[in-house]
Amino acid sequence: MRELVVVSGKGGTGKTTFVASFAALADNKIMADCDVDAADLHLLLHPEVLREEAFSGRKVAKIVPERCTGCGLCAEACRFQAVEETSEGFRVDHVACEGCGLCKFVCPEGAIELEETEAGRWFVSDTPYGPMVHAKLGVAQENSGKLVTMVRQQARLLAEEKGFDLIITDGPPGIGCPMISAISGADMALVVTEPTLSGAYDMERALDVAGHFGVRAMVVINKADINPQNAESIQRTCSGKGIEVVGEVPFDPEVVEALVGGDIARKGPASKEIERIWERVRETLGS
Ligand code: SF4
Numbered sequence: 001m002r003e004l005v006v007v008s009g010k011g012g013t014g015k016t017t018f019v020a021s022f023a024a025l026a027d028n029k030i031m032a033d034c035d036v037d038a039a040d041l042h043l044l045l046h047p048e049v050l051r052e053e054a055f056s057g058r059k060v061a062k063i064v065p066e067r068c069t070g071c072g073l074c075a076e077a078c079r080f081q082a083v084e085e086t087s088e089g090f091r092v093d094h095v096a097c098e099g100c101g102l103c104k105f106v107c108p109e110g111a112i113e114l115e116e117t118e119a120g121r122w123f124v125s126d127t128p129y130g131p132m133v134h135a136k137l138g139v140a141q142e143n144s145g146k147l148v149t150m151v152r153q154q155a156r157l158l159a160e161e162k163g164f165d166l167i168i169t170d171g172p173p174g175i176g177c178p179m180i181s182a183i184s185g186a187d188m189a190l191v192v193t194e195p196t197l198s199g200a201y202d203m204e205r206a207l208d209v210a211g212h213f214g215v216r217a218m219v220v221i222n223k224a225d226i227n228p229q230n231a232e233s234i235q236r237t238c239s240g241k242g243i244e245v246v247g248e249v250p251f252d253p254e255v256v257e258a259l260v261g262g263d264i265a266r267k268g269p270a271s272k273e274i275e276r277i278w279e280r281v282r283e284t285l286g287s
């Protein structure tokens with residue numbers, strides 16, 4: 001089984017367009033949406049949810065009112081100011097609480113418990129292009145790296161169980177913990193960039209991370225025709241690093257509809273280039 005992760009140094013480069021298009025073009029694959037902070041692959045692939053599970057995140061303190069005598073020791077001890085005194089007694093602000101457990105330790109009444117919170121939910125769905133594992137991080141939750149790991153694990157389990165050869169992953173934007181969780185151990189990272197100065201900078205950072213984790217990388221320049229000079233400069237940068245630029249896709253707002261909708265008549269140069277890119281990626285992956 002092979003795993004391709006599509007990443008970008010930042011959001012908004014059209015990364016999900018490539019994942020959705022590859023989903024329509026590849027055989028015997030499943031999709032994993034690891035962009036758990038702003039998942040949007042489902043908007044293109046219209047999944048029907050078959051299984052839904054809670055994802056446990058950090059622990060937070062909870063005061064049991066019946067045991068609390070209102071001594072205030074917990075509020076004094078908490079360095080995150082997460083314990084507040086209200087007209088109804090002491091309570092813990094779950095957003096501010098870091099789950100360190102000090103309040104539980106100092107409470108003379110044993111009135112504080114640490115509880116696991118639900119940080120998000122993950123799903124196994126069916127789409128017109130095959131199964132998809134995806135997730136949604138809860139509001140104000142910060143465990144996106146762990147949730148990404150969970151999505152990848154579930155995608156691998158499903159692929160093994162059902163005999164799929166390939167996992168196509170929509171990676172999180174940026175180069176932080178979620179992106180590292182998405183690419184480490186993958187067979188290939190396809191870095192999607194745009195011909196802008198910030199796009200080139202973000203691409204280099206993404207390539208550095210891929211290189212650091214020993215993941216083979218290729219680059220695709222999306223909307224290459226909006227600034228051919230910058231596209232050429234990206235080509236030179238990649239050539240200097242020994243990285244293959246697998247294609248340059250011209251700007252076309254209808255590219256996703258044409259590929260995902262299977263609308264051959266609407267296929268323009270961008271759709272054809274994405275098909276060519278997919279063939280090259282597939283060949284390189286050996287899938
Ligand atoms: S330390 Fe315990 S008893 Fe005192 S206010 Fe906090 S929860 Fe209540």
Ligand code: SF4
Nearest residue numbers: 078097098100101103
């Ligand atoms: S667990 Fe730690 S952060 Fe949370 S309320 Fe208690 S002392 Fe504060």
